[in-house]
Amino acid sequence: MSSELGLKAQLRRAGRRRRLQAFALVAPLLAFLLFTFAAPIVCMLWRSVSDPDVAAVLPHTVEQLRAWDGKDVPNDLAFKALAEDLKQAPDGASVAKAARRLNYAISGYRSLLMSARRYDFLDAGGDMKSAFIQHDPRWGETGYWAALKQATGPTTAFYLLAAVDLQKDSAGSIVNAPEEVAIYRDVLLRTFKVSCIITVICLVLGFPVAYMLANALPHHRNLLFIPILLPFWTSLLVRTMAWILLLQKDGPVNKVLQALGIIDHPLSLIFNSFAVYVAMIHVLLPYMILPLYSVMQQIKPSYMNAALSLGARPSVAFIRIYMPLALPGMAAGSLLVLILALGYYITPTLVGGAADQMLSYFIALNTQETSNWGLAAALGVVLLGSTLVLYWIYRRLLGGNQISLG
């Protein structure tokens, strides 16, 4: 009896030890992935909703505004709290950050807050409300106080709403952003449209190439790989600049077309959508060819021979036997190209015109130039979210395990 129980316990212990060993082997990789992949994504998600700048430097004002109903300009207590906060602010840097955050909501808020800081309201004494309004009439507008209340944090929907061209009005309800500055929905649609078209074209162009590679004789195959892999290994920036040189007005393409008499004067081939498509397809084609090739080379020729011997015409055999077998590769290659194209930054920025900029350009613009990291993170969240939705739709369409890299 006891020996049986002893055996069971020993078995369990051995099993646990094996699982722990397996986990210990994987643990460094898991830590690496958590640190370099999961943590930055979580940080970005947090940045898109975090709003600490105003509360950090105007704590009393924030407290007073909690009780404010938002209908009319706040009472004198709120003004007094604002004056106190501005006087007690530790340094100019924190006020500047709050001023910048408020400027995103209403243009001109920055100078409003910074000039209020320079003026000592408490010293002057008297009715704070009228002192502020006399200093600058904008303090008497409900909209400015509403913007301040919406920026009190610690979390906010401001950036996420802005990333899809929405905003909150004075009453707090969600409305569309003004027409002249509502760009992000168009940009998102444009990004998806361009990426989908590029994926389809890459599939159409890449399938014959992969087929040829998979069915070539081994010594031919090595030679055929060179024109695909060499550009693949060349720096992306070099290839993009090469396209600029090729497609410009006095470039080789235009010169050849003119010499052949096909056109009279040079075509405009660069800094527009055409150049974006050409350059991106060129760069992304290897990502389609290689997964397709690796799946295709595992398709035994005997399947096709069997189909032909059973009486199928070559085209029917191709469609009903070869294509379904190659489908996992097509799915994997398409997904890879689609996701890469969605996030592409350098190529559309360099070869495209102002109307061709994709979402990643605006993320970079808000990170580097306007320094609006909340909006940049929110745009990143939008991109991430829509990519995940796309991926989910993709998986549902293709069924369970129909994506394979060979």
Next chain:
Amino acid sequence: MRYKYIISTAVAAMLAASAQQAFARDLTVVSWGGAYQDAQKKVYFQPFQTATGVKLVDESWDGGIGVLRTKIEGGKSDWDVVQVESDELAIGCDEGLFEKLDYSKIGGKDAYIPASVNDCGIGAILYDFVLAYDSDKLKDAPKSWADFWDTKKYPGKRALRQGPKVNLEIALIADGVAPKDVYKVLATEEGVDRAFKKLDEIKPDLIFWKAGAEPPQLLASGEVVMTAAYNGRITAANAQNNRHFGMSWNGALYTLDSWVILKGSPNLDAAYKFLNFAGAAENQKLLPNYIAYGVPNKAAASMIDPKALDTLPSSEANMANAEQIDTAFWLENNDKLTERFNKWAAK
């Protein structure tokens, strides 16, 4: 067993040594690249190293306060002295990204023209956005921004800098507003609408550039027939690449770029030595010989080679109908107008 300890101690020692190397980096000075930085290398960076023996590494960037904010708030700043535009200077100074300058170490405030003296930065150059064209291709030279809009007389593509800054002013000047009134008009909503409507007129022919080196390249390749450009890059292209580009100073927009020291720089002494060297009149007087930008040292103005004076933004003829870019206006409105510009550009 002992072998393992020896090896692990050796590795730890090497790591510690390399970590120390990472802290003690050379003075890193960052500028705008291209022909301008080449001129700075000849006039400032190399002579500085020869004169003081302090090693200097120079890099380039394309602007953007976010880049500096990332470096400083991220903690691992690898830049010391950076040349920034006027609105980057104002924002960065307010937000505490730059060291407050001790003018006693760089010659005192009175040595420089007042417009170039700032708490956090000292002026580096005075430069203009001008209308540039290739006089080999355009025999009848364009004389004003109105000609930039004249697609009948000058058919072909044009280039402007990416973004609303300078372009809204240019549009209003082309629409007939006097340069000195441009910002009064832009301060109103109707003024901004007017500028965008004017830009609509040539939108199909517009290309946008980001880096200062692009306009001379676009002119040289024939991609555009006219472009907004930094005046110094055009003069440099003429001098070095044997080009015959022309410029119109009528309605030019000028501004100052400044040197700043990033907060927390470990090379503070070397940075001040560099700013002292770059701010000295004997060194500044040489810059206009290589690139046509004005310099802020008062004494240098009288020492500049007379041949170079005509090409400088500060000459009387070139200042006649020019307007200074209003930093305060752009500080307030850059965010909103950038969004509006991108929307307009994408239509």
